[in-house]
Amino acid sequence: MATIHDVALKAGVSVTTVSRVLNNRGYISEMTRTKVSGAMEELGYQPNEIARSLLRKQSNLFGLIIPNVSHPFFSQLADRVEYYAYLEGYKVLLCNSQMDPDKERDYIDMLKRNRVDGIIMGSHTLEVEEYRSLNSPIVTIDRKIHNNIPYISSDNYRGGQLAAELLVAKGCRKIAHICGNLELQMLSNQRTDAFLDVTIKHGVERLVVETGLNVFDENKYEKLLGQLLQEHPDIDGIFATSDILGAYAIKESLKAGKRIPEDIRIVGYDDVGASRWVRPELTTIRQPIDALGKMAIKLLRMQMDDELVAFENILPVELIERATT
């Protein structure tokens, strides 16, 4: 691979001159410029970004840590993060923590060693202490891990409220809420808070079921829902904390011989593709994934520019009513 020296040699000028035409800085005669451009072309020269990064102390690299890209919510988030990063000239390093603390710690160290310009954390399995050593710009998605690390989240409480109120308004008298692990300090737990508040307020019977630590094992989902419906045949409403869970809720309800929405009403969360692939189509709470990704990049950029960023960044959710309610 050709270096700036090779280009200089071929064009019969110094490396400085080559650097100048490369970066359009200072004065260069038109003739030298074409001569240099020609040499670059001929050699297929591409400036070495590694050397540039070293000099500039800036890598133009962002790290994206998430539990797992294969989960629809995170895959969409990754898509949007990449999209907005690209627009600003940044690259994205994909880091799946797999909810494994060792791997997450490893990745955080790796990102530090690679001098990334910012980190987006959509996963956190470590103790708070371990994040404090990070001195690069950082922003978390859906988790408040430290009181000076800004976070982005959609309005989880509002989402839970919208879902629960809809079910209540439709006349449900016994509603089950399926959520992740409440011990993880995640903002999505507020959906559960809202669910409890609403159902208590209206005197509706309620049930909260946690899927357990590994939120991504789908075989578990199926069993969980089947068992729930068997033990509580009088459930007439389900608020699931993801569209995938919602999809399984639909499947198991139908399997149990229930009609949707006549016998049981179901609300999902996220509004990812799955909500439209199933039948009946799933009523859900839409998370503003595009805005989430955009905001993540924006907050990193602001921190890099030493601008003041808000600690709390909450984006609105929206109820998307379809056929399951």
Place this chain on the structure above:
Amino acid sequence: MATIHDVALKAGVSVTTVSRVLNNRGYISEMTRTKVSGAMEELGYQPNEIARSLLRKQSNLFGLIIPNVSHPFFSQLADRVEYYAYLEGYKVLLCNSQMDPDKERDYIDMLKRNRVDGIIMGSHTLEVEEYRSLNSPIVTIDRKIHNNIPYISSDNYRGGQLAAELLVAKGCRKIAHICGNLELQMLSNQRTDAFLDVTIKHGVERLVVETGLNVFDENKYEKLLGQLLQEHPDIDGIFATSDILGAYAIKESLKAGKRIPEDIRIVGYDDVGASRWVRPELTTIRQPIDALGKMAIKLLRMQMDDELVAFENILPVELIERATT
């Protein structure tokens, strides 16, 4: 951020010595070692990988170019690629081409400028010529773009054959095949070849429908399927080229008042989550996504080590029979 010099200063030794304990090279007295380690600890020192990369001429970085991570197949592929890359100490740069030639070209140049150690191409919108300038190790997924760039693929012909033969064996007399754009030179077109061969051989009426260029617009899917079933009410079998298309086929069939599998049988492709979220569960052809990702990393590593790699790498597919057939 502390450098090796700071550590050396603090430990009262030379940078060489620090480098030595860092890389466990040469002889160092136990005392110096602990002294240096202590200094590193205190300063929270992390070696600068950018400087290392510059010197070693190796970035430990792979580029993954795909149309879109938000598509389930690619999100799973990305997950596995990241998994195996991590095991070998490599990082993954996420590049969504969005099927946009300009962006893809941009990303290819960017990967070159960043001196990535290898590129995995799951997208190709450019002319063959534009890929030839790539002199880093490269491997493509599901596409043969040049006769000296190794490719990985699952056995598309076999997949199409399994699907078509199953439908025929179950008694379908008029089968529709929904595929992407056949003009793109993709190996998945072999599914269509197999479909045609099988249906012709058995004298079964057939229909091939292309979804058009932008394979990822789901609103189109819905209309397409609805229209197809309306214009050809006698279709009794559908072979869809993805599980998402399969899911829409199920939805539109039920909407048209057909029973599955009594009136119409449906086979999807990929075996991603969607095939289990729908009801009835979708019969599908499983792509070995994990093996695909593993092989991609392996082939890159082999090229880096100047080992001989096979040009053609075809992995077996598997028929997963569920409830739609």
Place this chain on the structure above:
DNA sequence: TTGTACGCGTTATCAC
């Protein structure tokens, strides 16, 4: 308008 020389943070080579 162009060239020389230094530094970015590491590691390899050769001295001591």
Place this chain on the structure above:
DNA sequence: GTGATAACGCGTACAA
């Protein structure tokens, strides 16, 4: 055992 120094490829004062 340990230290000085050159080199990786580039950008930028400063000099010419």
